[in-house]
Amino acid sequence: KAGVTQTPRYLIKTRGQQVTLSCSPISGHRSVSWYQQTPGQGLQFLFEYFSETQRNKGNFPGRFSGRQFSNSRSEMNVSTLELGDSALYLCASSSAGSLYNEQFFGPGTRLTVL
Amino acid sequence: QQQVKQSPQSLIVQKGGISIINCAYENTAFDYFPWYQQFPGKGPALLIAIRPDVSEKKEGRFTISFNKSAKQFSLHIMDSQPGDSATYFCAAALVGGADGLTFGKGTHLIIQP
Numbered sequence: 161k162a163g164v165t166q167t168p169r170y171l172i173k174t175r176g177q178q179v180t181l182s183c184s185p186i187s188g189h190r191s192v193s194w195y196q197q198t199p200g201q202g203l204q205f206l207f208e209y210f211s212e213t214q215r216n217k218g219n220f221p222g223r224f225s226g227r228q229f230s231n232s233r234s235e236m237n238v239s240t241l242e243l244g245d246s247a248l249y250l251c252a253s254s255s256a257g258s259l260y261n262e263q264f265f266g267p268g269t270r271l272t273v274l
Numbered sequence: 275q276q277q278v279k280q281s282p283q284s285l286i287v288q289k290g291g292i293s294i295i296n297c298a299y300e301n302t303a304f305d306y307f308p309w310y311q312q313f314p315g316k317g318p319a320l321l322i323a324i325r326p327d328v329s330e331k332k333e334g335r336f337t338i339s340f341n342k343s344a345k346q347f348s349l350h351i352m353d354s355q356p357g358d359s360a361t362y363f364c365a366a367a368l369v370g371g372a373d374g375l376t377f378g379k380g381t382h383l384i385i386q387p
Binding site for chain 1: 308310315316317318319320323363365373374375376377378379380
């Protein structure tokens with residue numbers, strides 16, 4: 161089975177721009193979660209989608225948004241980029257949407273905001 | 275967001291030794307405690323997980339010890355090998371809650387040959 165894939169792997173943007181990141185979960189997985197990883201704050205939960213519905217959302221501003229498509233693929237969007245948004249953005253998928261189910265992480269998208 | 279405090283930040287252990295990483299949590303409602311291993315350029319991968327109804331879980335060389343009253347849990351890596359060199363994250367979650375996994379800040383483990 162192919163793992164979680166994220167595209168692009170690297171991205172450079174300037175302040176004020178917006179960006180869209182994509183995540184393809186493991187085949188058959190219906191839950192997709194997004195996390196932001198930075199050296200200072202570590203891994204922080206952004207949001208979780210299950211069957212095209214956002215079920216949970218972390219403590220991030222409204223500039224961070226996402227969606228999930230009928231094939232379970234997910235995108236996250238960050239508008240009006242700030243320097244502090246530079247981070248590794250990780251996507252994780254799981255089969256049934258319960259945190260008891262193993263979360264499989266992708267390799268991440270490294271976003272640099274200049 | 276509820277915190278999970280992880281220590282040490284970095285750890286150097288000789289090959290064959292025992293690596294010990296500790297975590298403490300605040301929210302007594304947490305009911306799931308996984309450990310993740312992350313290699314450079316890769317996403318975290320689940321190593322082992324425990325629920326609060328047991329005090330210890332062992333999988334191969336990896337053991338989680340859980341102390342509910344102290345709100346602490348730890349990862350022990352027995353017979354540590356150079357291939358275990360990675361960053362380790364503890365996490366906690368309230369499975370029915372809305373905050374996803376709450377992660378510790380990570381421990382950079384180096385196993386010296």
